[in-house]
Amino acid sequence: MLGRDGRTVLVTGGAGYIGSHVCKLLAQRGFRPVVFDNLVSGHRWAVRWGPLIEGDIRDGAALDQAFANHDPSAIMHFAAYASVAESIRDPLSYFDNNVAGTVSLLAAARRYGVGQLVFSSSCATYGLARQVPIGEEQPQLPINPYGASKLMVERMLADCGAAYGLRSVALRYFNAAGADPEGEIGEWHANETHLIPLILEAASGRRPAAFINGTDYDTPDGTCIRDYIHVTDLADAHVRALEWLRHGGASQNFNLGNGRGYSVKEIIAAARTICGRDIPVVVRERRPGDPPELIGDPALAKRVLGWSPSRGDISDQIGDAWRWHCRAVKRFASTKPVQSVA
Numbered sequence: 319m320l321g322r323d324g325r326t327v328l329v330t331g332g333a334g335y336i337g338s339h340v341c342k343l344l345a346q347r348g349f350r351p352v353v354f355d356n357l358v359s360g361h362r363w364a365v366r367w368g369p370l371i372e373g374d375i376r377d378g379a380a381l382d383q384a385f386a387n388h389d390p391s392a393i394m395h396f397a398a399y400a401s402v403a404e405s406i407r408d409p410l411s412y413f414d415n416n417v418a419g420t421v422s423l424l425a426a427a428r429r430y431g432v433g434q435l436v437f438s439s440s441c442a443t444y445g446l447a448r449q450v451p452i453g454e455e456q457p458q459l460p461i462n463p464y465g466a467s468k469l470m471v472e473r474m475l476a477d478c479g480a481a482y483g484l485r486s487v488a489l490r491y492f493n494a495a496g497a498d499p500e501g502e503i504g505e506w507h508a509n510e511t512h513l514i515p516l517i518l519e520a521a522s523g524r525r526p527a528a529f530i531n532g533t534d535y536d537t538p539d540g541t542c543i544r545d546y547i548h549v550t551d552l553a554d555a556h557v558r559a560l561e562w563l564r565h566g567g568a569s570q571n572f573n574l575g576n577g578r579g580y581s582v583k584e585i586i587a588a589a590r591t592i593c594g595r596d597i598p599v600v601v602r603e604r605r606p607g608d609p610p611e612l613i614g615d616p617a618l619a620k621r622v623l624g625w626s627p628s629r630g631d632i633s634d635q636i637g638d639a640w641r642w643h644c645r646a647v648k649r650f651a652s653t654k655p656v657q658s659v660a
Contacts, residue, residue, distance in 0.1 A: 324391045326350045327560065328384060328432075329368075330375055330423060331396030333360025335505045336438065336494055336552055340394060341367045342503065343553040349560075352388045354381070355397065364503050375419040381426035392434040392560055393427060395420065398467070401511045402442065402607045405464035416467035417474075424478055434563040435475065436556055439488040441545075441573070441612050443469040451545075451577050451615035454490070462607035472571065479569050487559035487567075491552055491574035492545035492614045496635040497642035499550065504642030506650065514546070514636060517586055518643045521593040528597055530582050532604030535611075541582035543611040545575040548629035548638070558623040570622065575614025576630040585632070592636045 327344060331337045332353030337360070341351040345367035353365045356374040369388075373380035375397050398416045399405065405412045427435065442465030443458040460466045471488075478484040495514050497504030505515050519525035533540040555574050562570070580588075590597050619625045629635060 323350075324564070326352060326388055326390045327392050327394055328352050328354055328388065328390040329394045329396065330354045331360065331398065331438070332394075333357055333362065333364050333370065334396055335507075336549055337394070337396040338364035338503045339498060339549045339553040340396070340556045341365070342498065343550070343557050347557055349557075352384070352390060354384050359507060361506065366502070375423045376415070378422055378426060381423065382429070385426055385430040385432070389430075390432060392436070392563065393423070393432060394436045394438075394556060394560065395423060396438045398438065400464065402462045402464050403511065403605055405462055405467070406607050409463035412463045412467045413470075416464075417470045420471045420474060424474060424484070427484070428478075428482055433482075433484050434560070435484060435486040436559045436563070437471060437475060437486055437488045439472055439490045439571070440465060440468045441490050441492045441575070441614060443472065443490060444612070446609050447611060447613075450579075450611055451575070451613040452573060453615040454571055454573055454618055461609065475569070484569075485563050485567070486569050487563060488571045489552075489555060489559060489574050490571060490614075491555075492547055492612060494549050494552055495546040496548040496550065496629060496638040499629075499638050501642060501645055504639065504646060505549075506646050513544075513582065513585060514589070514639055515643065517589045517597060518593070518640055520597050521589060521595045521640070522643060522647055524647065526598065527600045528586060529600045529602055530586075531602050531608065533601055534604070537581060537610055539581050539583045542608055543579040543581045543613065545577070545579050545613040546585075546632060546635055547575055547627060548635050551627040551629055554628075555619060555623065555625045558625050562623060572619040572623065573614040573616055574619060574625075575616050576627050577614060577616055578630070579611060579613040580632055585636070588632050589636050589640075592633060593640055
C-alpha cells in the first residue's frame with residue numbers, strides 16, 4: 319500500500335471525456351490521479367497520467383481494494399450515466415448507477431477515512447430556469463431522471479457532511495465542449511449524444527446529417543439555447559475546487575458556465591464556418607425533458623475559487639473539438655461509422 323501523501327486522488331470515471339482532461343491537469347499540478355472506471359463509456363487510451371483500476375463503483379469489494387492499495391486523500395467523482403433521453407427511457411438504470419453507485423462510493427470513503435470529494439453535478443438539477451442566467455440560489459426542480467439523480471447525490475453529500483464531516487464541492491456545469499488544445503485527448507463515444515460531436519461526425523462523413531430536435535421553442539430562432547464551456551476550463555475548476563477543500567474550505571456548490579448561450583442553429587452555423595463544410599441537417603420533433611434555455615451564472619465560482627473560463631469563445635471550443643475529431647477519425651478508423659441519424 320502507498321502511504322497517504324495528500325497528493326493521491328481517486329478519480330471515478332477518469333477514463334471518460336471530462337474525467338480524463340481533469341486527470342491530465344491534476345498531474346500537471348503535482349497530483350497523482352488514480353482512475354477507477356468500468357470502461358463502459360470510458361477509454362483505456364484516455365488514462366495516461368496515472369494507474370487505471372477497472373471496476374464498478376457499485377462493487378464495494380473493488381472499491382475497498384482501490385482505497386487500500388492507493389490510500390487516496392480525496393475523491394473526484396465523475397462516474398455516471400449522462401444522457402437525458404436515455405434516463406427518460408430507463409430511469410431505474412440511472413438511479414442504480416448514479417445514485418446507488420454513489421452510496422457505495424461514499425460508504426467506502428467513510429470506511430477509509432477520506433473526507434474530501436469533488437462531485438461532477440449538472441445544470442440539469444435546475445430543470446426549467448425561472449431566471450437566466452441561472453444562479454446557485456435558484457430552485458432545483460429537475461424535469462428528467464438524469465437531473466434528479468444528480469440532485470439526489472448533492473443531497474447525499476450534504477447529509478454526509480452533516481453526519482460524518484465529509485467536505486464536498488458539487489460543480490453544476492453546463493454543456494461541456496471542446497478538446498485538449500494539445501490534441502492528446504478528446505471526446506469519442508460509440509453512441510454519441512452530445513450536439514457538437516454529432517455535428518462534427520456529420521461534417522466528417524461518419525454520420526449522414528446533424529439534427530435539430532425541435533424548432534418551436536420560445537427562443538429567438540426556435541431552437542434550444544445552451545451555455546457551452548470548454549472541457550479544459552472545467553478541468554481547471556475541478557482542480558481549484560480540490561485545492562479549496564485541501565486548504566480547509568467548507569462544502570459549497572458552484573455553477574460553471576460562460577454566462578452566454580448559443581442556439582442549436584448558431585452552433586451548426588459556427589461549425590460550418592470552422593470546418594469549411596456544408597453540414598446536412600435533419601429537423602425532428604422535440605425530445606422530452608429538454609428545457610428551452612440553460613445559461614449559467616459563474617459569478618460565485620469566479621469569486622470564491624478565482625476561476626474564470628479561458629476558452630469561452632464558441633469558435634475555440636468547436637475548433638479544438640474539430641482538430642481532435644479529425645485526428646481521432648484516423649486513429650480509430652477501424653471503428654464502425656454511424657450509418658443513420660440517431
